[in-house]
Amino acid sequence: MNQVLRDKKAIAAFVVPGLILYTLLVILPIVWSGYYSFFDGTAGMKNWAFAGLKNYGKLFKDKNFLNSLSVNMRYVLMVTAGQVFFGLLMALIFKFWVKKFGALVRTIVFFPVVLPTVAVAQLFAKIYEIQPHYGLLNSLLAGVGLESWVQPWIGKSSTALGALAAMDIWVAIGFYSVIIYGALLDISNEIIEAAQIDGCNGLQLFLHILAPLLRPILVTCVIFSFTGTVKMFESALALTGGGPGTATRSLSMYMYDTAFTYMKTGYGSTIALVIFLICVVGSRIIRFFDWDYRK
């Protein structure tokens, strides 16, 4: 086997087909977008013309772009933190508290992951509803006497992004809890017992034993969650349509509007490149936390 893998022809035979596909499907479109970002107008229409760096200059003066960037970043922070935190919490509950019906509980917690985004959004739209009838949330609030808290959750700029983030956290908790639970199972019970005999309380056990051992998987989860939330699109589209106003309009949604509704392919490509850069740089930053403590 070693000999085969040292043979350059063999390497080529294994790598080249995949590389060609990857180049065609991933790298080429990125380069193409880069090329488009120097143009103005609609690709293929008469107004298509070279514009130099105009699109890049426009980017940082564009209020809508900056607003979408800010919405997107706040969303990433809230949702990534929420998904991984609650996933971890749920995994710890699975491991230490749920003794009976473990498989059943895990299945129920995982269930939202398999629901289509649009169905989840419809569900939450009903939960947050205020007109013509109070939805679940507002009914509960009114029921316990918190009438002053009743409000159009997805109809106000101040609450819409939070309401959307809550939905996306709820959907993904099951996914992250199962991944982290898997990693928890890998940690030998002897270590945990030893720590408990040494007199570790729950918090100490978590901070000094579990957290360091879970770090690689937590970093992976953060990267998953980060890349999933940077491209924020379908859940926002389905729940709020980016509204009210532009309160929940993400970069991807703005890119889509620009390229396909305003038909400004060049400027849309420029925004797409920014999203690409954020993904690359963001993942890189998160990887810094993945140092190997044994070295």
Place this chain on the structure above:
Amino acid sequence: MTRKVLALVLALTLAIGMVAMAQAKTISFLSIWAEDYDNGKLLTDLSAKYKEDHPDFDFELELVSSDNLQQKVATLAVSNDLPDVFAYESGTPLKTMIENDYVLNVSEALRELGVEDCIDAGAYSFLTNLVGTEDLYDLPLGLNIEGFWYNKALFEQAGIEAAPTTWDEMLEDCEKLMAAGIQPFAVGGADQWPATRIINAYVMRKLGVDAMNKMAAGEMSYTDPGMIEAAQMLQDMCEKGYFGVGPTTVDQNTAAQMILAGEAAIIYNGSWYTQDLVAPTNPAGEDGIGFFNIPTVEGGPGTLTEYSMNCGTILCLSKDKYDEETADWLKYIVTNLGDYAMSEFGALKGYVINEYPETMSKYSILVAEEMGKVTGTSTWFEAAMSSELSNIAQVNVQSLMNGEMTAEEYAQSLQDVWDANN
């Protein structure tokens, strides 16, 4: 000899085959309606009838969501792959298609076929005005008037005797409704366009029916005091609670049902609403919903016989794909569409109707009567806007309703987009 016979037979087979191939025509239709719904059903039914006499003909419907229609058509147009027939938006989107020479000159085609007079004259002038051409480049698939629909029982309950004719009267009626514990308006703020229509309604009365066109053409500014007043009116009505709590979370279908169910009194809607009204499930009954045209605004030139009209989504034909077979089908469609739509759906589609059905619902008669009063028309708010401007107008109207943007800022946001693109 045998060889010659064989060659002849083969040649004949080939020729016959080619003739057969030439006759077999499949018309592809890019639709936003499913085969069993609305205009999708209309065209599918008519094509099926046409197929009875033309067995080689076939009709294929491809469904696309209305949100994606413009993008899809634009992409297909650029890649020279437009379907024979497709649903599209009139106004600026169609104008772009005409300028780029993608769509068939329908007037010319109908003239050649000798069926030009099948299109209703009002619809003809309305559609050509929307794109500013003399010739027609699209076919109507609906002709609607818009205005306010109200729940008669709720008006009675609040002690309102007659539908308002001035905007001030309408506001007074809102106060009466509020006092009686009734939500005056329902609006589908989540869908955005129902909200901009209310601004449009005020603008067409305050500044005249052509104000929005003038603004798009740069002859008037979007920051005109009349426009700001209209935006302010919508915001004030929201603040006073006329639209209930959180109107930007309600979609237009829900809002429309709220009127029927008596949960709100008035809605701005088009005459396509009659489909809901005539449904046996309408809790308001056969005569429970009334209509009043947009009330007049003091000091404005608008009158009560000017209506906001809407042709809905229109039908275009690809210029490249147009051939004899399509022409023959087109002739059949335009000559039969009006009567068929009236007898089957009770709907006006913008074609000449030769035969009215004997029994028409009260609501269909109501619409027909209102149509008869029209002396001037205005289009919808975004008709003359570019797709970017239209998007901004709709997105920002939610901020305006929520009080997160002032009327001046709203008007300025429209002018800013216009300035950046002209």
